Amino acid sequence: MPEDPVVELRELVDNLSDWLRYQRRLGWRGLPGQVAAPPKKPVEPEEKVPTLEEIRAEMGDCRRCKLYAGRTHLVFGDGAADARLMFVGEAPGADEDQQGLPFVGAAGGLLNNLLSKLGLRREEVYIANIVKSRPPGNRDPEADEIAACLPFLKKQIQAIRPRVIVILGRIAAHALLGTKEPLTRLRGHWQRYGDIRVMPTFHPSYLLRAPQERHKTWADMQQVMEYLADHEED
Numbered sequence: 001m002p003e004d005p006v007v008e009l010r011e012l013v014d015n016l017s018d019w020l021r022y023q024r025r026l027g028w029r030g031l032p033g034q035v036a037a038p039p040k041k042p043v044e045p046e047e048k049v050p051t052l053e054e055i056r057a058e059m060g061d062c063r064r065c066k067l068y069a070g071r072t073h074l075v076f077g078d079g080a081a082d083a084r085l086m087f088v089g090e091a092p093g094a095d096e097d098q099q100g101l102p103f104v105g106a107a108g109g110l111l112n113n114l115l116s117k118l119g120l121r122r123e124e125v126y127i128a129n130i131v132k133s134r135p136p137g138n139r140d141p142e143a144d145e146i147a148a149c150l151p152f153l154k155k156q157i158q159a160i161r162p163r164v165i166v167i168l169g170r171i172a173a174h175a176l177l178g179t180k181e182p183l184t185r186l187r188g189h190w191q192r193y194g195d196i197r198v199m200p201t202f203h204p205s206y207l208l209r210a211p212q213e214r215h216k217t218w219a220d221m222q223q224v225m226e227y228l229a230d231h232e233e234d
């Protein structure tokens, strides 16, 4: 004779509960087919991006490479902390070293002309160099000097978050883009630094010596201005 179904069901539930208790004591967790929830990851605090002032303070009276010995002023950078357009040159020359500001000598004069022809004020862009102390006799900065200084430029870029970086000259292009491609092949073609668009072009010092090439930098800058105009809202 079949038993009362309610009694049967109650017995079944009791047995199942005993069985589950027994399994738990053996260390089993969860029902068959259930995937255990992954352990919760600790929430990482968001990395704080230092301000330009903090980066400058971190550099202090920098002696991270041998260039400190011959400098008058460390040339950190100049311009708007929220610039949409940033220029990156190579290293300070004699005038920059004297004044503590980038591109204030003859090359700076040409850069200023270019900016005003483009309808830009110097105060609305940001100008910095790969290396922040003057190499003696205006020689090219050496690999160890670039390696010591580049992290600070990278922090400046992080702080400013420009929409476009214009790189002036081969040395700066090679250092920031990590390439050995000749500048003649890089210039005029969009590159990337992370998610930031980069336009390499000729260094103003070169354009002072080779005025017949200025139209190429003008054309490179037209691309930059068009991009910025098309992304006003960014």
Ligand code: URA
Binding pocket: 089, 090, 091, 092, 093, 096, 101, 102, 103, 104, 105, 107, 108, 129, 205
């Ligand atoms: N050349 C550079 O590369 N940077 C300067 O600041 C001046 C001249």
